[in-house]
Amino acid sequence: MLFLPTIVLAVLQLFLSVLLVRVYVHTKDKTQVLLLLLITISLTIWTIINTTLLIDISSSEKIPTLDLINKFGFFLGAISTVQIYNFSYYFPVLIEKSTYQKWLIYLLFALSLAAFAEPFSGHHTYNTETGIADYTVGSLYLLYVFFLIFNMYHLIKTSALSVKGNIENKKKVKLIVWGLLATAVHGLLFIVILPLILGESNTLYVIGYIAPVFFVYTTVYSLLKRQLFDFRTVAIRATIYVFTTVITALIYVIIAFLFKRLLLPDLQLSFSQLGSNISLTVVLVLLYPNIKKIFDKFTSRLFFRDSYDSQILLDRLNQTLVANVVLESLLDKSAKVLQDNIKNDFCTFHIRETSYFPSRIISSKNKNPEIIDMDDLEICATKIHRRVYSAEAQTDEDNDKLLNRILKKNNIEVMARLVTTLDYDVKGIGYIFMGQKRSGSLYSTDDLKIIEIIASELVIAIENALRYEEIEQFNVTLQKKIDDATKELKESNEKLKALDEAKDEFVSMASHQLRTPLTSIKGYISMVLEGDAGKISDTQAKMLGQAFFSSQRMVYLISDLLNVSRLKTGKFVIESKPVYLPDIVESEVKQLVEGANAKNLTLTFAKPKEFATMNLDEMKLRQVIMNFTDNAIYYTPSGGKITVALKETPKSVEFTVRDNGIGVPKEQQHKLFVKFYRADNARKARPDGTGLGLFMAKKVIIAQGGSMIFESAEGKGSTFGFSFPKEKLLVTETSQAQSK
Numbered sequence: 059m060l061f062l063p064t065i066v067l068a069v070l071q072l073f074l075s076v077l078l079v080r081v082y083v084h085t086k087d088k089t090q091v092l093l094l095l096l097i098t099i100s101l102t103i104w105t106i107i108n109t110t111l112l113i114d115i116s117s118s119e120k121i122p123t124l125d126l127i128n129k130f131g132f133f134l135g136a137i138s139t140v141q142i143y144n145f146s147y148y149f150p151v152l153i154e155k156s157t158y159q160k161w162l163i164y165l166l167f168a169l170s171l172a173a174f175a176e177p178f179s180g181h182h183t184y185n186t187e188t189g190i191a192d193y194t195v196g197s198l199y200l201l202y203v204f205f206l207i208f209n210m211y212h213l214i215k216t217s218a219l220s221v222k223g224n225i226e227n228k229k230k231v232k233l234i235v236w237g238l239l240a241t242a243v244h245g246l247l248f249i250v251i252l253p254l255i256l257g258e259s260n261t262l263y264v265i266g267y268i269a270p271v272f273f274v275y276t277t278v279y280s281l282l283k284r285q286l287f288d289f290r291t292v293a294i295r296a297t298i299y300v301f302t303t304v305i306t307a308l309i310y311v312i313i314a315f316l317f318k319r320l321l322l323p324d325l326q327l328s329f330s331q332l333g334s335n336i337s338l339t340v341v342l343v344l345l346y347p348n349i350k351k352i353f354d355k356f357t358s359r360l361f362f363r364d365s366y367d368s369q370i371l372l373d374r375l376n377q378t379l380v381a382n383v384v385l386e387s388l389l390d391k392s393a394k395v396l397q398d399n400i401k402n403d404f405c406t407f408h409i410r411e412t413s414y415f416p417s418r419i420i421s422s423k424n425k426n427p428e429i430i431d432m433d434d435l436e437i438c439a440t441k442i443h444r445r446v447y448s449a450e451a452q453t454d455e456d457n458d459k460l461l462n463r464i465l466k467k468n469n470i471e472v473m474a475r476l477v478t479t480l481d482y483d484v485k486g487i488g489y490i491f492m493g494q495k496r497s498g499s500l501y502s503t504d505d506l507k508i509i510e511i512i513a514s515e516l517v518i519a520i521e522n523a524l525r526y527e528e529i530e531q532f533n534v535t536l537q538k539k540i541d542d543a544t545k546e547l548k549e550s551n552e553k554l555k556a557l558d559e560a561k562d563e564f565v566s567m568a569s570h571q572l573r574t575p576l577t578s579i580k581g582y583i584s585m586v587l588e589g590d591a592g593k594i595s596d597t598q599a600k601m602l603g604q605a606f607f608s609s610q611r612m613v614y615l616i617s618d619l620l621n622v623s624r625l626k627t628g629k630f631v632i633e634s635k636p637v638y639l640p641d642i643v644e645s646e647v648k649q650l651v652e653g654a655n656a657k658n659l660t661l662t663f664a665k666p667k668e669f670a671t672m673n674l675d676e677m678k679l680r681q682v683i684m685n686f687t688d689n690a691i692y693y694t695p696s697g698g699k700i701t702v703a704l705k706e707t708p709k710s711v712e713f714t715v716r717d718n719g720i721g722v723p724k725e726q727q728h729k730l731f732v733k734f735y736r737a738d739n740a741r742k743a744r745p746d747g748t749g750l751g752l753f754m755a756k757k758v759i760i761a762q763g764g765s766m767i768f769e770s771a772e773g774k775g776s777t778f779g780f781s782f783p784k785e786k787l788l789v790t791e792t793s794q795a796q797s798k
Contacts, residue, residue: 067267068109070274071102093145100141101241101270104134108267124182124191132173132202135245139209140166142238146216153216169205178202195254203250210242237276245269368508371399375512385409385523386420392516393422396492400505402471403493408432410488412524414531427468429491435464436485439475446474446510450500469493472501474513476520487520576616580609603652632761637676640665643704643713646683654691654700661691663702670706672782678758685751686715686778692744694719694775706784714767714779722770731756731766739772755780 078095082088108131111124144163147153155163172178180196196202217235248266253259374395382388393405406421408429421427429435438461439447449465449472451458465473470491477486490513495501501509583606585591587599594602647663654661690700694717701716722730726737734749756766759780767779 067271067274068102068105071098071105071270074098074274075102090145090149093141093148097138097141097145097238097273100134100138101273104131104138105267105270107131107134108263111263121182121184121191125179128182128193129174129176129179132179133170136170136173136202136205137167139206139213139242140170142242143209143213143216145238146213146235166205166209173202203246206242206246210239213238213242233276237273240272240276241269244272366399366401368504371395371508372511372515374399375515379515379519383523383526385520385527388519388523389420390422393420396490396512397422400492400509401496403469403496404491405493406491408489408491409520409524410485413528414535415527430468431464435461435489438464439473439489440485445477445513446472446506448472448501448506471495472506472509474509476513476517478517478521487517487524490516576609576612580606580613583609600652604656632675632678632758634673634675634762636671637674637679638669638671639674639679639704639711639713640669642676642680643683643702646680647687647702650684650687650691653688657691657694658696659691659694660699661687661702662700663704666704666706669704670711670784672711674762674782675758679762682755682758682780683713685755689751689778690715690717690719690776693717693740709785710781710783712767712779712781714777716775716777718775721772721774721776723772727768727770730768752778 075095075098078091078098082091082095107127110127111131140163143166147155147159175196175198177196177198178201180194180199182191182193185192213235245266248262248269252262256262375392378391378395379388382391389407389409393407396402396405404421404423404427406419406423406427406429409418409420411417417432419427419429438457441457442461447461447465449462449470451462461473465471468491471494472490472492474490474492475486476488476490490509492501492509583602586594587602587606643663644665647661651661687700687702694700698718703712703714703716705712720739720743722737723739729735730737731752733753735753736749755778759766762782764780764782767777767781770776
C-alpha cells in the first residue's frame with residue numbers, strides 16, 4: 059500500500075504524456091507543447107525512480123545501484139526546475155531573452171549535472187544490524203536546495219512579467235504556473251525540509267513523491283477546461299481514448315479476478331504472472347484500434363472497392379473550388395478528386411468556347427482525350443431533360459440510343475451537363491464525362507445523385523473562373539492596345555521632333571540669310587538720311603525714316619528668331635558689359651516717335667538725370683525695350699498715351715512701358731509669355747504678329763538675373779517692364795547722365 063499513491067501518480071503522468079504527444083502532432087504552438095511534454099516526462103521518471111528508493115535493500119551489493127538511482131533522482135529534480143523556469147519564457151506568450159538570460163539558462167542546465175556528484179546527492183550505506191540501507195545527506199545538500207529555490211524565484215518573476223497588463227494571458231497561465239509552484243513547494247517541504255527537521259521517514263518521502271500531482275491536475279484541467287493551446291477537441295479525444303483504454307483494462311482485470319475466484323479457486327497465480335497478464339491486456343487494448351484499421355482497410359479493398367464517403371468527397375471538392383480561381387487548375391484538381399473518390403478510369407471536363415478561348419478539354423489523365431462526334435453529342439444532350447445521363451440507361455428513344463452510341467464510342471459511362479437552369483434546351487457551359495469504374499461495376503443511383511450535386515456546385519465555380527479569365531484576358535488585350543497606342547505615339551512624337559528640328563533649322567538658316575540684306579538696306583537708308591547721297595526733301599526724309607524704322611523692326615524680329623534657335627541648341631549666351639540704361643532707352647524711343655506720331659499717339663520718356671551703370675547685354679536689352687514699346691504703339695488706339703519710365707529704387711532698377719490700349723483678357727494672361735502665344739484681341743488687332751517678342755523678352759531678362767513686370771486689364775491698358783536688383787548688377791553707385 060505504501061507504493062500505491064506513487065503508482066497512481068505515475069499512471070496519471072503517463073496519461074498526461076500521451077495526451078501531450080497527441081496535442082503536439084495537431085497544434086501549431088509546438089515549442090510550448092514540447093517543453094511541457096519534456097517537463098512531464100522528467101517528473102514522471104523522477105516519480106518512478108524515487109519510488110524505487112523506498113524498496114528495502116537486503117544486500118550490500120545493491121548499494122551502488124541504489125546510489126546511482128538516487129543520483130539520477132537528484133539530477134531529474136534539478137533539471138525539471140530548470141525546464142520549468144525555461145518554460146516560463148514561452149508560455150503563455152513568447153518573451154525574448156536577453157543575452158544575460160540566455161547564458162543564465164545555459165548555466166543552470168549545466169549546473170544540473172552537478173547533482174550527480176556525491177556532495178549534492180549524498181550516499182547510501184548498508185546497515186548490517188537493521189538489514190536496510192541508510193541514507194547520508196551530502197555536504198552541499200543545502201546548496202542544491204538553494205539551486206531549486208533560485209529556479210522557482212525566477213519562474214515566478216518571469217511568469218509575472220508575461221501576464222502583466224493582459225487579463226487573457228493571466229487566466230491561461232494562472233492554473234498551470236500555480237500547479238508548477240505547488241509541485242515544487244510540496245516536494246521541497248516533504249522531501250527536503252521536513253526530513254531535516256523530523257528525521258527521515260518513508261511516509262514523508264511517499265507524500266513528497268506525489269508532488270507532481272498538482273502539476274498533472276492543473277495541466278490536464280487547463281487542457282480540457284481552459285482550452286490551453288487552443289485545441290480542446292484533440293485533448294478531449296485523447297483523454298477519452300486513454301480513459302477508454304484504462305477502463306477496458308480494469309474491466310478485464312476484474313473479470314479475470316472474479317473468474318479465478320469463482321471458477322478456478324485452486325489456481326495459483328504469482329504477482330508477476332498477474333502483472334504480465336494485465337500488461338498484455340493493456341497492450342492488446344492499445345493495439346486494437348490499429349489492428350481494426352488495418353483489417354477494415356483490407357476488407358474494404360477486397361469487398362468494398364467502390365465504396366466512398368460522399369461527405370468526404372464533397373468536402374474535398376469544396377476545398378478545391380474555394381482554393382482555385384484559374385480554370386485550368388480548378389478543373390484539373392477537381393477531376394483528380396472525382397477520379398480518386400469515385401474510382402473510375404477517367405474524369406474529363408469539356409468547356410465550350412468563350413470570347414477569348416476555343417472549346418477546351420481538361421482531364422484527370424496525363425493527356426486530354428478527344429471527344430468524337432462532339433457536335434452530335436451536344437444536339438442530343440439538349441433534347442434530354444436530365445442533368446446526369448448514364449450510358450447504361452435502357453431506353454427506346456431514338457435520341458437516347460444515338461447518345462448512348464456516342465458515349466460508348468468514347469468509352470464514357472456517365473455524362474453530366476454543366477447548366478445553370480432547368481431549361482435544358484440551353485447548351486450550358488460544358489459537360490463532365492466519366493469513364494467506367496475500375497471495379498467493373500455500374501454506377502448506382504446514389505452515384506448519379508452525388509454526381510448531379512457535384513455538377514450543380516461546379517457550374518457556379520466554373521462560371522466564376524470564366525469571368526475571372528475574361529477579366530484577365532481583357533486586361534491583357536487592353537494592355538496590348540495601350541502598348542500599341544504608346545508605340546504609335548512614340549513614333550508620331552519622333553516624327554514631330556524631326557519636323558520641329560527641320561523647322562528650327564529652316565528658321566535659323568532663313569534668319570541668317572535675311573539678316574545680311576536687311577543690314578545692308580538699313581545701312582544705305584541711314585546713309586541717305588544723313589545726306590551722304592545728297593540733299594533730300596522733308597517728305598523724302600519722312601518716308602525714308604519709316605523705311606529705316608521698319609527695317610530695324612525686321613532686324614529685331616530676325617534676332618528673336620535666331621535667339622529662339624539658340625535656346626533650342628543651348629547656344630544662347632548673355633554677353634554682359636557696362637551699359638548706361640537711360641541712353642539706351644532714349645535711343646530706342648527716338649526710333650519709335652515717328653511711328654507713334656503717325657498713329658496720333660503720345661509717346662513720352664522722362665530721362666533720369668542720374669542713374670547707375672549696369673552690367674548687362676546691351677543688344678539683347680535693346681530688343682526687349684524695342685519690343686515692349688513697339689507693342690504699346692501697335693495695341694493702343696489713336697489718341698492714346700504711352701509712357702516709358704526708368705527709375706531707381708533703393709533695392710532695384712525698374713523699366714516700364716505703360717499704355718491705355720486694348721489690354722490682355724484676364725483668363726489669358728497666364729499664357730502670355732509662352733512661345734508663339736498671342737491673346738485673342740491681339741491677333742485681331744495685329745494678325746501678322748509672331749508671338750515671340752514677349753517669350754524672348756522674358757528669357758533675356760531672367761537670364762541676366764532680373765524679373766518681369768506685368769499688369770493689364772482688358773480695355774484699360776497694360777504695363778510691361780523689367781527690374782534688376784541693384785546689389786547684383788550695380789557697377790558704380792551713380793553716374794552723371796550724358797547729354798546728347
